[in-house]
Amino acid sequence: MKISQILNNNVVIVKRGMNEIIVYAKGIAFRKKVGQVIYENEIEKTYVLDSNDMLEHFSYLLSHSEPNHITLVNQIIKYGEDKLGKKSNDYLNLTLLDHIEFALKRAQKGQFIRSPLTWEVKRFYPKHFQIGIYALDLIKEQIGSEFPVDEAVSIALHFVNMEEGKSNLDEAIHSMETLKDIISIIHYHFQITFDENSLDYMRLMTHLQYFIQRVSSNSPYSVIGDEVLNQQIKTLYSNAYDCVQKIRIYVQKKYNCNLTIDEETYLMLHIHRISDKQTLKGEEK
Structure with a gap:
């Protein structure tokens, strides 16, 4: 592959076939000139991009990044690939490098x-x-900068995006925000703090995850439609019923979707179970 452009001692643009790609390795351009050949065994990392705009943007990023930052990102990517059992693409390397470079600049100013x-x-x-x-x-360990745990979330979302794609990531974030809102409705209605390690809490969370999937696609659960059972639950667990009505209003506004009898019944049962046990724990203290 012939060198098209030398960006710095560690980063060059080369011609491969009809396309230009970015290659990186420490000292790869040392004593090299445009037109000379770079061999595969000299390259540590190759970045293949699908547009000239991207090539220009990331060329600038790589040429202005510290070599130890690029190595650090490569280590994070390798760990992530092993953890998830999936190969990443070149965009993840570059967007994560961009993110970390900016985060380090913010950290120097105490901006988190x-x-x-x-x-x-x-x-x-x-x-x-x-x-x-x-x-x-x-x-x-390598740079000496400390970040709050929130930064781990931002980095994690890069890997979520890698697996799910941009549109699915947006949907996942939207669903997580909805879940947080519904949990807040239950929390403030009953004035309780949840035991996140309890089985009832995990059951509620699982039910809400599927519930949100259904209402977001406007296909709420409706199989039995048992009005007698629904009325019995309302009578027995009136406080849970009141809480579900708040969730009903929230769902109607956010998704323009009305709860079916079945959805209402199951929500009341799950919410009563966890609120009743949390209330009893609070009274015992």
């Missing part, structure tokens, strides 16, 4: 961004969150 999705990502994407924590540990 709080993530509204910390709880949700820890709960729904534990492997991805662990990758984020690994990245923060590596940054601290």
Whole structure:
């Protein structure tokens, strides 16, 4: 592959077939000139991009990045690939490098961004969150910069995006925000703090995940439609019923979807189970 452009001592653009690609290795351009050949065994990392705009943007990024930052990102990517059992694409390397470079500049000024999705990502994407924590540990060890846990969430979402794609990531974030809102409705209605390790809490979370999938696609669960059972549950668990009505209003506004009798019944049962046990625990203290 012949050198088209030397960006710095470690980064060059080469011609491969009809396309230009970016290649990286420490000292790869040392004593080299445009037109000379770069061999595969000299290259540490290759970046293949699908547009000239991307090539220009990431060429600038790589040529202005510290070599140890690029190596660090490669280590994080390798850990993430092993953790998830999936190969990444070149865009992940570059977007993550861009993110970390900017985060390090913010850290120097004491500027740290709080993530509204910390709880949700820890709960729904534990492997991805662990990758984020690994990245923060590596940054601290190799560069000396410390970040709050929120930054692990931002890094984790890069790997979620890698697996699910942009549109699915947007849907996942939207669903996580909805889940957080519904949990908040239950929390404030009953004035309780949940035991997140309890079986009832995990059951509620699982039910809500599928519930949100159904209402977001406007296909709420409706099989039995048992009005007698629904009325019995309303009478027995009136407080849970009141809470579900708040969730009903929220869902109607956000998704323009009305709850069926079956959805209402199951929500009341799950909410009563967890609220009743949490209330009893509170009274015992």
